[in-house]
Amino acid sequence: MESRDRRRAATVAEIKAAARRLLVSGGTAAVGLRAVARELGLTPPALYRYFPSHEALVSALIADLYDELTAALMDLQSTDEDDVDLGARLYLLANGLRDWGRTHPAEFALLFGTAVPSPDAEDHEETPGHQAAMRFGSVFKELVAQIWHWKPFPYPPDEVLGSELVAQLTQESEHFGGMPAGAIYLSLTYWTRLYGLICMEIFGQLHWVLPDAAAYFEAQLYEIGQALGLDCPAPE
Amino acid sequence: MESRDRRRAATVAEIKAAARRLLVSGGTAAVGLRAVARELGLTPPALYRYFPSHEALVSALIADLYDELTAALMDLQSTDEDDVDLGARLYLLANGLRDWGRTHPAEFALLFGTAVPSPDAEDHEETPGHQAAMRFGSVFKELVAQIWHWKPFPYPPDEVLGSELVAQLTQESEHFGGMPAGAIYLSLTYWTRLYGLICMEIFGQLHWVLPDAAAYFEAQLYEIGQALGLDCPAPE
DNA sequence: GTTAACTGTTAACGGTGTTCACTCTAGGCT
DNA sequence: AGCCTAGAGTGAACACCGTTAACAGTTAAC
Numbered sequence: 001m002e003s004r005d006r007r008r009a010a011t012v013a014e015i016k017a018a019a020r021r022l023l024v025s026g027g028t029a030a031v032g033l034r035a036v037a038r039e040l041g042l043t044p045p046a047l048y049r050y051f052p053s054h055e056a057l058v059s060a061l062i063a064d065l066y067d068e069l070t071a072a073l074m075d076l077q078s079t080d081e082d083d084v085d086l087g088a089r090l091y092l093l094a095n096g097l098r099d100w101g102r103t104h105p106a107e108f109a110l111l112f113g114t115a116v117p118s119p120d121a122e123d124h125e126e127t128p129g130h131q132a133a134m135r136f137g138s139v140f141k142e143l144v145a146q147i148w149h150w151k152p153f154p155y156p157p158d159e160v161l162g163s164e165l166v167a168q169l170t171q172e173s174e175h176f177g178g179m180p181a182g183a184i185y186l187s188l189t190y191w192t193r194l195y196g197l198i199c200m201e202i203f204g205q206l207h208w209v210l211p212d213a214a215a216y217f218e219a220q221l222y223e224i225g226q227a228l229g230l231d232c233p234a235p236e
Numbered sequence: 237m238e239s240r241d242r243r244r245a246a247t248v249a250e251i252k253a254a255a256r257r258l259l260v261s262g263g264t265a266a267v268g269l270r271a272v273a274r275e276l277g278l279t280p281p282a283l284y285r286y287f288p289s290h291e292a293l294v295s296a297l298i299a300d301l302y303d304e305l306t307a308a309l310m311d312l313q314s315t316d317e318d319d320v321d322l323g324a325r326l327y328l329l330a331n332g333l334r335d336w337g338r339t340h341p342a343e344f345a346l347l348f349g350t351a352v353p354s355p356d357a358e359d360h361e362e363t364p365g366h367q368a369a370m371r372f373g374s375v376f377k378e379l380v381a382q383i384w385h386w387k388p389f390p391y392p393p394d395e396v397l398g399s400e401l402v403a404q405l406t407q408e409s410e411h412f413g414g415m416p417a418g419a420i421y422l423s424l425t426y427w428t429r430l431y432g433l434i435c436m437e438i439f440g441q442l443h444w445v446l447p448d449a450a451a452y453f454e455a456q457l458y459e460i461g462q463a464l465g466l467d468c469p470a471p472e
Numbered sequence: 473g474t475t476a477a478c479t480g481t482t483a484a485c486g487g488t489g490t491t492c493a494c495t496c497t498a499g500g501c502t
Numbered sequence: 503a504g505c506c507t508a509g510a511g512t513g514a515a516c517a518c519c520g521t522t523a524a525c526a527g528t529t530a531a532c
Contacts, residue, residue, distance in 0.1 A: 004478075004530065011479095033520060044520080046480055054520060112441075113349075137444065165451035172445055188445060189456070195441070196432015205348075205431070208373065209408055209424060215401035220425070240499070240509075247510090269489060280489080282511050290489060 012050050012060075014040060019061050023106050028113070031058065058110075059129045065107050066132035069100055073139055086147045087230030093143060094194050094221055101202045108202055138175075144187040144228075145177030153229030155182030190224045248286050250276060255297050259342050264349070267294065294346075295365045301343050302368035305336055309375055322383045323466030329379060330430050330457055337438045344438055374411075380423040380464075381413030389465030391418030426460050 018039035022031045033054040037044045051057040076096045077089045101108040111133075147153075158166045158181055169181035169188075176184050197220055200206045201213040210216055225231070254275035258267045269290040273280045287293040312332045313325045337344040383389075394402045394417060405417035405424075412420050433456055436442045437449040446452055461467070 008478090032518090034518080043481060045482090045522080048521080049479060134444070161455055162451055165455055168446055168448070168451065175445075185452075185455070188452070189459075192433060192436060192442075192456075193429060196436060197428060199435070200428060200432060206428075208370070209411075210404055212404070215398055215404065216421075216424070219397055219401055219421070220428075223425075244509090268487090270487080279512055281491080281513085284490080285510060 008050070015047060015050055015057065016061055016064060019057060020065075020107075023061070023110060024104075027106055028110050031061070033057065059127060062110060063128040063132040065111055066129065066136050069097075069107075069111070070132070070136045070139055072100055073097060073136075077143070086143070086150050087225065087228075090143055090147060090190075090228070090230065091221065091225065093140065097194070098198050098201070098217060101198050105202055112199055113203065140191055141175055141187075142177075144190070145179060147228065147230070148179050148183055148187075149177060151229060153183065153186065153227075155180065155186050157182060161185055186227055190228060193220065193224050244286070251283060251286055251293065252297055252300060255293060256300075256343075259297070259346060260340075263342055264346050267297070269293065295363060298346060299364040299368040301347055302365065302372050305333075305343075305347070306368070306372045306375055308336055309333060309372075313379070322379070322386050323461065323464075326379055326383060326426075326464070326466065327457065327461065329376065333430070334434050334437070334453060337434055341438055348435055349439065376427055377411055377423075378413075380426070381415060383464065383466070384415050384419055384423075385413060387465060389419065389422065389463075391416065391422050393418060397421055422463055426464060429456065429460050 015036060019031050019036050022035055022039065033047055034044045036057070037047050047057065051060065073093055073096050076092050101112075161169070161181060165185070166181040169184045172184055173179060173181070176187065179187070197213075197217060201217065206213045206216070251272060255267045255272050258271055258275065269283055270280045272293070273283055283293065287296065309329055309332050312328050337348075397405070397417060401421070402417040405420045408420055409415060409417070412423065415423070433449075433453060437453065442449045442452070
């Protein structure tokens with residue numbers, strides 16, 4: 001005899017589970033409102049008791065997937081001892097993100113394949129999906145800040161970056177544990193290269209030159225780790 | 237009294253022009269078959285005389301856009317003298333690609349924002365869009381090969397790349413003017429970083445840390461140019 | 473025990489890509 | 503010149519989509 005809100009929460013979970021099933025089996029386009037209703041043996045309008053629109057349903061799914069990915073990456077790091085090499089943790093994070101994308105291509109495409117809405121819509125900054133994405137991003141930011149305070153790496157001086165870039169980077173310093181602009185620049189470069197690499201591999205934009213991007217990814221990972229003063233495992 | 241095929245070709249061009257108008261004004265989702273027909277004052281089934289499906293229409297538009305982008309990048313290079321610094325050409329290419337994306341965000345999203353179909357569908361490798369994408373890619377490949385033969389740059393030895401990666405890269409050597417694996421690796425790194433960077437900027441995945449990615453792009457461009465032994469204009 | 477909130481239904485509207493049967497016009501062939 | 507066939511375009515229809523409105527049954531709360 002579950003209370004009403006419990007039943008409601010359970011139904012919401014079932015809806016999202018059905019949506020995800022459709023996403024996995026048929027890609028982003030397959031997760032339609034009517035299809036989800038069909039999956040649950042409901043009529044389409046019934047879903048409007050739980051989500052105000054189809055887009056809201058998809059957004060909720062996106063938020064869930066972000067949180068799942070975030071959790072997967074976090075407990076991938078916490079499995080080892082506390083005094084582990086932080087560089088190895090970053091290596092685990094990078095490989096964990098890639099692996100998640102490779103094992104969940106449909107979910108990955110939903111999270112990172114669609115263009116982010118323009119940032120001028122400032123009223124939509126509080127969407128649950130956006131907040132979940134922020135939590136996901138801070139996993140990387142916090143680890144990088146830890147690495148910096150653990151073993152500071154050499155970074156380019158402000159002169160070579162240019163004052164405009166330094167100004168923007170300094171503004172983000174609080175989110176990076178007070179790191180200097182040059183160190184934030186290197187961290188951002190790490191993220192940019194990692195993210196771009198994984199997206200290109202999973203979205204198939206690397207197939208035309210590399211049939212299997214694993215070795216290339218490994219080499220790149222070694223390269224970008226070095227820039228942060230880390231000794232990632234060298235290939236071969 | 238234009239011949240029948242002329243009239244037909246003209247109509248095809250009008251259809252694609254209308255599709256593009258819709259793409260620019262309303263994004264990828266706005267270029268629907270019925271909307272295109274409406275734009276031309278036709279009924280939807282009429283378009284099936286020119287394209288077998290909606291997807292084919294979009295594919296044709298994609299191919300056109302690839303060719304337009306390719307042409308824009310090519311005559312961006314050919315505007316200067318023949319004995320110009322080839323490094324400057326690569327710099328122009330990189331900036332040209334970014335500028336095209338920034339001035340044509342809807343077209344850019346259509347070309348690079350949707351996931352590429354899986355490569356296991358080998359029968360769809362001859363689609364006009366795919367061929368146009370190949371032509372686009374070879375602009376970069378050919379310029380890099382020219383640079384290599386013009387002023388060979390130092391490259392990592394096979395040992396640090398690993399035999400698996402070297403094997404894959406060597407297989408692509410013919411498309412890169414006979415360059416060694418390490419040189420192809422550096423070129424691929426250049427492309428990967430450039431491509432990833434531009435996609436992230438235009439798809440808004442850099443907004444959360446950099447309000448204006450121009451300075452960051454400039455710094456990155458300088459960095460990746462150096463890896464190819466080029467003296468790109470330094471920032472500031 | 474009555475009442476109000478909640479959950480689900482059916483019917484319908486406007487939108488989409490697509491197919492079929494039909495008309496009409498213009499070119500090619502004898 | 504005259505048929506006649508291929509091509510271009512139309513209207514009606516189908517199956518799908520997201521969404522809304524009006525309605526019915528159940529269930530929790532006062």
